[in-house]
Amino acid sequence: MNGIKTFSSLPYFCRGTVIKGFGRGSKELGIPTANFPESVVDNLPHDVSAGVYYGWGQIGSGPVHKMVMSIGWNPYYNNTKKSMETHLIHKFDKDFYGSELGLVILGYIRPETNFDSLEKLVKAIRTDIEIANHKLNQEDAREFLLHDFFKHPVGQSSTNGTHSSL
Ligand code: ADP
Ligand code: RBF
Ligand code: MG
DSSP states (O other), X not given: OOSOOOOTTOSEEEEEEOBXXXXXXXXXXXXXXXXXXXXXXXXXXXXXXXXXXXXXXEETTSOEEEEEEEEEOOGGGTOOSOEEEEEESXXXXXXXXXXXXXXXXXXXXXXXXXXXXXXXXXXXXXXXXXXXXXXXXXXXXXXXXXXXXXXXXXXXOOSSTTOOOO
C-alpha cells in the first residue's frame, strides 16, 4: 500500500497556545517544532493516529504557512506522553512561545518510525517537508488559505488571514 491515507476526521481544525517542549527540536535537529498543550492533544479525534501530517498553520492573525507535524510518542526519544509538534515551513526571526497557533491538518504522510540514528530521523523529516510542500501547492489544499478559520474578528486589523503587517 503506497498512497497517502485519509481519515474521516480530516481536515481537522485546531488552535492552541504554543508551549515549551523539551527544547530538542531546534537544538538537536535544526527543525524547531511548536508544541501544543495537553488539552489540544487530548481533543484529537481517535482516528487521527500517530504519524506525520501536513497542512496549514498560522501564528496569531499572521500569514498562513505550510506546515508538517508529528503526532505521537516520538519513539526515537522514548517519549511516554502523546504530543503534537508543528514545524512551520517558514523562517521566523524570533520565537513565538505563548502565541496562538491555528492549524488545519489536511493529510497524512507516514507512520511514526523508530529511527536508529538522529541522522535518519532528520533525513526523514526533510523528505516529509518536500512531500508537504508538493501537496500544499495543489489547488484542493490551497483552497483552505481562504477559509474563515484563518480570518480574524474585527478589531484585529485583518481582513484576510494570508496577510500580515508584521
Ligand atoms: P521546544 O522543545 O520548546 O518545543 P524547539 O527546539 O522545538 O523547542 O523549538 C520550538 C520553538 O521555536 C517554537 O515554540 C517557536 O517559538 C520557535 N520557532 C521558530 N521558528 C519555528 C518554525 N519554523 N516552526 C516552529 N517553531 C518555530
Ligand atoms: N520522531 C520520531 O521519533 N519518529 C518520527 O518518525 C518522527 N517524525 C517527525 C516528523 C516531523 C515532520 C516532525 C516535525 C517531527 C518528527 N519527529 C519524529 C519528532 C522529533 O523527534 C521531535 O521533533 C523531537 O523529539 C523534538 O521534540
Ligand atoms: Mg518542539
